[in-house]
Amino acid sequence: MQISLKVYGEHARMVSHLIAKNPHNLYERKEKGGLVRIVFTKNEEHEVQILFFVTVDNMELTKNQTNFSSITHYINDRESAVSSIFCSxxxxxxxxxxxxxxxDEFKEWVNYSFPLEITFGPLSTKLTNHELAELFEPLGYELTIENGKVLLPKSFAKKSSAKFITLKAKQTIQDCFRHLFVLIPVMDQYKHYYIDEKEVDKLKRYGEGWLSSHPKRNEIIKESLVFSDLIEKSRLIESKPSEEKQAPLTKKKSLNQWRYEKIIETVKKLPHNSRIxxxxxxxxxxxxxxxxxxxxxxxxAVDPSEREQLKAKKRIEALVDKPDFLLPTFKWGSLFYYDSELEKKDIFILCEVIEHIDENRLGKVFDTIFTKYKPYHVIVTTPNQDYNAVYDMNEAKRHSDHRFEWxxxxxxxxxxxWESHANYKVQIDGIGEYIEGYGYPTQMAIFSQKRGG
Incomplete structure (x- = not known):
């Protein structure tokens, strides 16, 4: 994890006093969570270059982890990606x-705007290039984004989600660091530590003088604080009562909710739908x-993750007393392990599941479903890769765990x-907002047994 800072102009050397570091010495300190190194790679009269490098303590990465049964506990990008860990x-x-x-003798330079250039990365983010620009351009930065280079075949290299960001602007050193310390965690969308009222104080402190007027203020605050009660307590999100009375804000429906509603609607219409x-x-x-x-x-409800099933059971516990609610049965299971208890049900639903399976293993999975389980209907949803262009994603996948997107x-x-190789007919549909030339964000197939099946 690293940040490179270049400062230009006749007063460039003042930056060493503003960060309180000797340009002739390597700064190396162990901090809670890792090792920090700061080195001046260039210290000339009109140009100073400084490298801020962090090596994370691997043990620190495991703290506050709850998913100890998941392989991502051991394999992830946290050690190398610029993130909240880097900032802390x-x-x-x-x-x-x-x-x-x-x-005291250098305080006059705190408010001096230096011509500077900041490069940081690798950054793992779900934000599009346009959304990244919306974070920095209102603050006066010129933004350049490069995808990370990986030593993989071209077909894989094109899909690298790691980004390196370069910012150019005339800024004070204090504002530059405050912008980064607020916006890097927003871009990374991952907090490795417990989020509490201290996070509110930090956001107010580092956001002073710029956050309140930022056009993406509300989005930045929501990503920073995560929890609705903290957001409310912070009182950082401002609303205009007069405008609210005239036109109340309506929350945009998430694509997940689009999927669930479409699946429910489809299930209700199918002729066999009592055993799901x-x-x-x-x-x-x-x-x-x-x-x-x-x-x-x-x-x-079938899932191979015990942790996810515990979450599901907790969610269901809140519904058990609701009228007309059918309590589900939870089963540990996987599409790769045959379970005779799942034979001859009415409907199998695979909602955003197949893209998490290696493509070359799908044949075996669906052969088992169609020839052994033999449900009356199979509902499958998966992302539409054509639609990724709408999200400014080019060839990138929507989630790092997706093995493919079609x-x-x-x-x-x-x-x-499968319609020609199994005793099923198929109907294709779409879910979400349709855009001409791109289709729907989610594709859906409804397989139904042919007569005599």
Missing amino acids: VLRKAVGTALNGKPK VDMGAGEGKLTAQLGFISGIEELI TQQQFEEWTKY
Whole structure:
């Protein structure tokens, strides 16, 4: 994890006093969470270059982890990606700059705007390039984004999600660091530590003088504080009462909710729908909604993750006293392990599941579903890769765990293959907002047994 800072102009050398570091010495300190190194790679009269490098303590990465049964506990990008971890380890070392409190003789330079260039990375983010620009450009930065270079075949290299960001602007050193310490965690969308009222204080302190007027203020605050009660307590999100009375804000429906509603609607219309299996049920969001469908006699939620099933059970516990709710049965299971108890049900649902399976293993999975389990109907949803262009994603996948994402043509070819090789007919549909030339964000296939099956 590293940040490179270049400062230009006749007063460039003043930056060493503003960060309180000797340009002739390597700064190396162990901090809670890792090792910080700061080195001046160039210290000339009109140009100073400084490298801030953090090596994370691997043990620190495991703290506050709850998913100890997941392989991502051991394999992830946290050790190398610029993130909240990077900021928390570096914070003390650049505290003089963040707080704007150098020695008295240099205080006049705290408010001096230097021509500077900042490069940082690798950054793992789900934000599009346009969304990244919306964070920095209002603050006066010129933004350049490069995808990380990886030593992989070209087909994989194009899909690298790691980004290196370069910012150019005329800024004070204090503002520069405050912008980064607020916006890097927003871009990374991952907090490795417990979020409490201290995070509110930090956001107010580092956001002073710029956050209140930022056009993406509300989004920045929500990503920084995560929890609604903290957001409310912070009183940082301002609303205009007069405008609210005239036109109340309506929360945009999430794509997940689009999926659940479409699946529920589809299930209700199918002729056989009393015994349902939610394969890959995860934390039970869809299962919870399926439980309210009138006429259901059996609902089975299957998932290979014990942690996700615990979440699902907790979600369901809040619904057990609701009228007309069918309590689901939870089963540990996987599409790779045959379970005779799942045979001959009415509906199998695989909601955003297949893209998490290696493409070359799908044949075996669906052969088992169609020839051994033999449900009356199989509902499959998966991302539409064509639609990724709408999100400014080019060839990138929507989630780092996706093994593949299919175009509309690929999805149709796959469904037609099974229509000709299994005793099922297929109907293709879409979910979400339709855009001409790109289709729907989510593709859906409904397989139904042919007569005589």
